[in-house]
Amino acid sequence: MTVIDTILSVWTVHQITLRTIQHLYMFSIALILSILIGVTLAILVYSNPKLANIWFNVLNVIEMIPELALFIFLLPILGLGEKPTIAACVLYSILPIMRNAYTGLAHVSNEYIEIARAIGLTKNEILLKIRLPMALPLISSGIRVAVVYIMGIVTLGGLIAAGGLGVPLQAGIYRYDIPAIIVAALWVGTLGVFFDFIAWIIENRLARRFNPW
Amino acid sequence: MTKIYKESKAIDDLSFEICKGELFVILGSSGSGKTTTLRLINRLIDPDEGAVYLNGNDTKTMDPVKLRRKIGYVIQQIGLFPHMTVKENIGLIPHLEKWKEEDISNKIDELLTLVALPPQLFRSRYPNQLSGGQQQRVGLARALVMDPPLLLMDEPFGALDPLLRMQLQNEFLSIKRKLDKTIVFVTHDIEESFILADRIGVMHGGKMLQIGTPSELLFEPANEIVSKIIGAENKFKAIKFLQAKDVMILIDKNCLIESDISCKEAIDKMISGKIDSCIIKKSNSDIAHISLIDLLNEKDKERSVMDLGNKLSVFAPSDTLSSIILLLKPSKESMAAIMDHDKVLGIVRLNSVLMNLI
Structure with missing residues (x-):
């Protein structure tokens, strides 16, 4: 009983329900933004490998900046709180999504593109009807990587007053409140595994359905 | 017309005419320029010199997308989009052309019946749930969906086993009789060309060496190369596929x-x-x-x-x-x-x- 009591008390003291809502709010916005931006960028550059390479280099540089340093870079522009946290999430997640989307769009087997042209599809129709659907399995595995990134960075957002599940974790660390640390950490972990699992199911479905013979 | 790739002539001063309603086979080994010729017809590529005329109109003056939608195209084995069902594959262009749902559905059923695939069984399958022969039939149905007067076929039966190939060739001949279309058919298989063709054009090195009926090519080859390609020294083998009319x-x-x-x-x-x-x-x-x-x-x-x-x-x-x-x-x-x-x-x-x- 004591375990459950402890969990319940940590839950109420640290307002974990509220923190979870804040957490998932930032998570969803960041994920949607990075998918939109990542896929859009991939669509813009898929027919131009040189341009794509420039983008990948830029994003790689961003990827190499530690999260905390990135927060600090973003502070003067976006201040404290949710905005810089979401921005950091997006900046980190564009790369995996864009890289996978680019690979998926650019490397659709030439035979399909050729027959699509031959039966009279325009370049845009080929993109929408052939390239994008056939790239979906790869795009979704890029999104899966992004899910894990975003989960971690949103938690770190607790440091810069963004709210979310980073807050009880920080509080626990400062006060050496071990139950709070354990409950919050396990909860964040569970959420992470849960979303990764959902993403995995989606990826698998797509892969099975869209897999070329 | 002439088409140059990396300074070598893939198509070398090629000129020939295809009559309305005939099945014209372009016969040649790989690298003879036969597929390139096919791609020149529907403007997948444009010639460096010369032009392709369709009913007297230069195809260069036409919109390539519109042109291609009026020309059926069938290629070897892979050609169905794996992420689309049979129905979606066949209905792709009609959807883009904004046909009514009902018309598309009717047309799909009609075509599937024509190629001997019961619609209720096959409409919703994905290509990887079909055998090679079935995929090829769906490919043919897709090529016919816009009712094109001209059909281009690039070794459509090339990847099938011999028995199935023969069956599909025969089915294709009977479908062809029902349809009354002009067909340009590319193959390297002499036997296939003799079975299907009204006329055969023998290509080699980007040139059209001779055009004629199967028996003309067999009995009066224009030169050594034609006689080699046709296998004229083994003429007796031709009794299997020479037809009475030849x-x-x-x-x-x-x-x-x-x-x-x-x-x-x-x-x-x-x-x-x-x-x-x-x-x-x-x-x-x-x-x-x-x-x-x-x-x-x-x-x-x-x-x-x-x-x-x-x-x-x-x-x-x-x-x-x-x-x-x-x-x-x-x-x-x-x-x-x-x-x-x-x-x-x-x-x-x-x-x-x-x-x-x-």
Whole structure:
């Protein structure tokens, strides 16, 4: 009983329900933004490998900046709180999504593109009807990587007053409140595994359905 | 027209004409430029020199997308989009052309029936749930969906096993008869070209070496290379796929006489017509052959010619030479009549045909 009591008390003291809502709010916005931006960028550059390479280099540089340093870079522009946290999430997640989307769009087997042209599809129709659907399995595995990134960075957002599940974790660390640390950490972990699992199911479905013979 | 790739001529000063409604086979080994020629027709590539004319109009003046939607295209095996069902694959262009849902659905069912795939079983399948032959049929259905007057086919049966290939070739021939379309068919398979073609164009090194019917190519190859490609030194192999229409001797109209005249009348007719043998037709299955000498030797000049003539077996123009030989062998007949419905087209003399083949 004591375990459950402890969990319940940590839950109420640290307002974990509220923190979870804040957490998932930032998570969803960041994920949607990075998918939109990542896929859009991939669509813009898929027919131009040189341009794509420039983008990948830029994003790689961003990827190499530690999260905390990135927060600090973003502070003067976006201040404290949710905005810089979401921005950091997006900046980190564009790369995996864009890289996978680019690979998926650019490397659709030439035979399909050729027959699509031959039966009279325009370049845009080929993109929408052939390239994008056939790239979906790869795009979704890029999104899966992004899910894990975003989960971690949103938690770190607790440091810069963004709210979310980073807050009880920080509080626990400062006060050496071990139950709070354990409950919050396990909860964040569970959420992470849960979303990764959902993403995995989606990826698998797509892969099975869209897999070329 | 000429098409240059990396300074070598893939298509070298090529010029030929394809007639409306014919099945024109481009025969050639790989690298002969046959696929390139096909791609020039629907503007997947444009020639460096020259132009392709469709009903007298330069295709360069047409919108390539619109042009391609009016030309059916079938390629070897892979060609169905794996992420779309049979229905979506066939209905892709009609959807883009904004047809009514109902019209698309009806057209799909009609085409699936045409290619011998029951619609209710196959409509919702994905390509990886189909056998190679079934995929090829769906490919053909997709090529036909816009009712194109012209169909381009690039070795469509090339990836299938021989047995299935033969079956699909036959099905394709019967579908072709129903459709009345102009078809340009690319293959490296001589046998296939002989079975399917109305005319064959032999390509080599980007040039069209010779255009002709199967028997013209076989018996009168224009040069060494054609004779090598056609396999003219092994002509006897051709009995498997040469058809009656390729080897028959055409019958002149005056060589046909009615069955109810007497021997005497027939002699008069033949002498005045300066012919020494003729065909007598009583009914569609009752055909006989008679020569002037036989008639002159007959003592009873009042007998009906039909009684005197040698009865001939009747074959269709598309029957193969080997099947004719096989059927004639037991009765030791050496001549057969070739009829298309109720019209006598010609006769096949096995002796002379076989002499030509060796």
